[in-house]
Amino acid sequence: MLKRYIPLLEWRKTYHRSTFNSDLLAALIVTIMLIPQSLAYAMLAGLPPEIGLYASILPLIAYSLFGTSSTLSVGPVAVVSLMTAAAIATLELGSMEQKIAAAIALAFISGVLLLAMGFFKLGMLANFLSHSVISGFISAAGLIIAASQVPHLLGLNSGGHNLLQIGDSLYRQIQHIHYPTLALAIFTLVLLIWVRHSLVSLLLNIGIKATLAANLAKTGPIFAIISTIVITWWFSLDVIGVKVVGNIPQGLPTLALPTFNSDLWQSLFSAALLISIIGFIESVSVAQTLAAKRRERIDPNQELIGLGAANIGSAISGGLPVTGGFSRSVVNFDAGAKSPAAGAYAALGIALSCVLLTPLIYFLPRATLAATIIIAVLSLIDIKALYRTWQYSRADFAAMSVTILATLLDSIELGIMLGVSLSIALFLYRTSKPHSALVGLLAGSEHFRNIDRHDVLTSSTMLTLRVDESLYFANARYLEDRVYDLVAQHPQIKHFVLMCPAINDIDASALESLESINSRLTDSGVLFHLSEVKGPVMDKLKTSHFSTQLSGEVFLSQYDAWQALSGAPIK
């Protein structure tokens, strides 16, 4: 029982010195990457930088106990931080203390929801979001995040949670651009882009191994941070108005349960649910991609528990909502992490930083963090996906564009809600006409084929309609219409057979439709028969009155029906 929920008890048995060494190396590289990300994503969420560090200690340890991925790197990530910022903004809180309390509450509720979904195996809730909606949402979120950081690059106050608000806020302040900040920002951007695009080949040229070179290149942000800290300190740029991170508390976070506030929790509930689901989907898809490369398996429902524990861990140590991050996890994987323990070691790295490095961050310019965020989120924006989806499916394209537009122009919640509603509506619409065909007998065989595409025998007194999909409320009425039309077009028929070899389920609405078909056909003097009904479907039908009301018979095979009902077949 305990092993079922704590994978650690399983994998520790095979934990050896070599695994430990691999994990430790990976943890070191991840720590270097995680420090700037933690600071930046806390700022993106509208919170003090140390909150990001706090969210990168206990959550990693909690995930390493309960998670199933050996390489997932949990912590603050861009999209979830944006969602956190938006959720806190709707509360219109005055003080930073209140905002921190709201972020902690958000992490806590989100953690509880994830745990509950895990215990009740509700990982399938994520299935409601089609890939098009998620992909559109992530692109739109990436754009909003990038846009929201532009004011920081210009030394302005950022504001707004959709493109319109951000644009409006920028427009009002545009004459106050702080050029020293802008210069520093441009320096950082150029540095980051150079690291990303040219450092790898440089490192390869000086003889460093390809994997190590790629991973070193991904630690670029730490160099940007170190160099801009030095520049700012050296030239006292903070004195001339370059905004810096400033004093942040030195030492480890204090542990405390979040204080319960029913109004606050209620107003955060739907945002927490959305954060949980989006965070879960992001995290699981990263974890699955990496696990597949080693033919390992992750368990999505146990992942819910792992992420739930991580968020509760974040909440009780004063952090914001967390989930598995893509870039960090890939680095963790490439650097050779062999078990969830690597995450716990990275947590120790961040804890050490909290104790030792926080004074050094005083001169870190906010513009540097903004530039780091912008470069990081550009990879989220996938314009080509729009084109690909347009080519493949107009319905998915519609869902994707609606999600993107509503997210960009209104809010994350509206974007996802409209996208989900539209994709479900379009799916129901597509399935509202079940594939079906009138069939006849292939002469000299016992096979029945579509009369429009094959030269088959038909009967003057019976019609057979083969339905190729399960029957449910969205397509039941169409079936009714189809049957009534067919019977009205063939006034001479006495028997109507519904051939059901591909029907896996009949819901109560479809049952009602079958009952209507039965009684209306009976009223017009036609007997209604079924053939080739699957076993489980027949068992279910037997629990209803339909099987006793049926005016005709249930034939095991369509050929039996044909022999009993067709009379003199016509060619």
Add this chain to the structure above:
Amino acid sequence: MLKRYIPLLEWRKTYHRSTFNSDLLAALIVTIMLIPQSLAYAMLAGLPPEIGLYASILPLIAYSLFGTSSTLSVGPVAVVSLMTAAAIATLELGSMEQKIAAAIALAFISGVLLLAMGFFKLGMLANFLSHSVISGFISAAGLIIAASQVPHLLGLNSGGHNLLQIGDSLYRQIQHIHYPTLALAIFTLVLLIWVRHSLVSLLLNIGIKATLAANLAKTGPIFAIISTIVITWWFSLDVIGVKVVGNIPQGLPTLALPTFNSDLWQSLFSAALLISIIGFIESVSVAQTLAAKRRERIDPNQELIGLGAANIGSAISGGLPVTGGFSRSVVNFDAGAKSPAAGAYAALGIALSCVLLTPLIYFLPRATLAATIIIAVLSLIDIKALYRTWQYSRADFAAMSVTILATLLDSIELGIMLGVSLSIALFLYRTSKPHSALVGLLAGSEHFRNIDRHDVLTSSTMLTLRVDESLYFANARYLEDRVYDLVAQHPQIKHFVLMCPAINDIDASALESLESINSRLTDSGVLFHLSEVKGPVMDKLKTSHFSTQLSGEVFLSQYDAWQALSGAPIK
């Protein structure tokens, strides 16, 4: 073109004297039935009685021009009147003039929506409401309607739009029961129940034909009305406090376009949409039931246009929203109506009543109308449906109970919204695990069967998964999980074949999953193949990158795949 939208142009060609005679007789009986219903349902909607009469003239003529059912009787109906009352109540209007204007606006918007749905062939919108939701909703609406009329029986002021509000309002007034009204109400109820249960056998005993007897019994309310009018007038019951209909304007309604009021129309929009869809579903199911008995066909999209025209007709002649009513249509059918013209003749009957009979209605007690409504709506309440649905399908039962509870305890809108959401969610949940099976070769044949149920040949290097349903966003992730699990369980395999004979569609999410499966299997050294892909699905796949990325092949038949990949088969 004109014939397409005006069925009248078609059926008038075959209109003869005998058809005219049948229609006229049916119209007479329907008129007698429609008068009390019009008055009562206007009162149910919280409007003056004449509004009900106005809604029974022009709408019938409009429907006879544009409708496709030869027997549907359009006019005020109970459920739609309840929905009208609820919609008007939310506006919190002061004067009766404003309420009438709101009812007219509601009819107009509803008419325009129905016309639009008809032109754009959106009759399928009704498919979103599963039978369980509709059935639960109608039962709950019937209960609320009956409860809302109880105060009228007791001579109290009615109030409230859910059971809690109605109960509360009753409780506060209970000491003010007006006993003469109650006595009259009991007399009316007894009379109505006697007519419904015993009049038929009495009429049969005195030698009247069965159909005529049944129809005469359905005109019971008119006798209740006449007798209570006489009693009230004779004993001057209005003087001692029995509430009567009172003065109503004599003459025909004046025609006028509803005045446009953007605030009012906006706040009525969602209620009008719900009224349109519920009214349409009710009406079409009645029309279809009756049409099937004569092997006639109705056209659901043209019905939208017919009902749209009827509602616009109601609006411009000062009436409330209308739709096809069940009991009246059955009477119309039984009485021998042969064409939509019967409806137009009934309209003339109501118009005549407006001119001649309105003074006689002065003494009609409101308690009589309330009793008429209660007896009429009792047939809407279908408790057994709950039991039947429980037996057949727990998911449908859940959707039905949620609809009933939310409608009874909160509001019509919430009931339908929750019911629809839940039924869609449960459907997606049920389909989130597509039927699939590992298959092997049936020795000595080219057929492949489930390895768990048949004694088949399998291969040590290939696995074949047959999927029995179309792939879309709700089941794509499950398929991914299934494939990764299978590959992790069979570390020796080199080939994975997805057998697709039953896949009718692959949406963009499922395509993405197939791409993930392909790239992850490739990462773990397994080639991914497809077999027996249907033509249209293959055409669609070819528009995507997937077909070029696929690490394996697409085999026309599973047997081809087997021959190419299985190596040495094992038993």
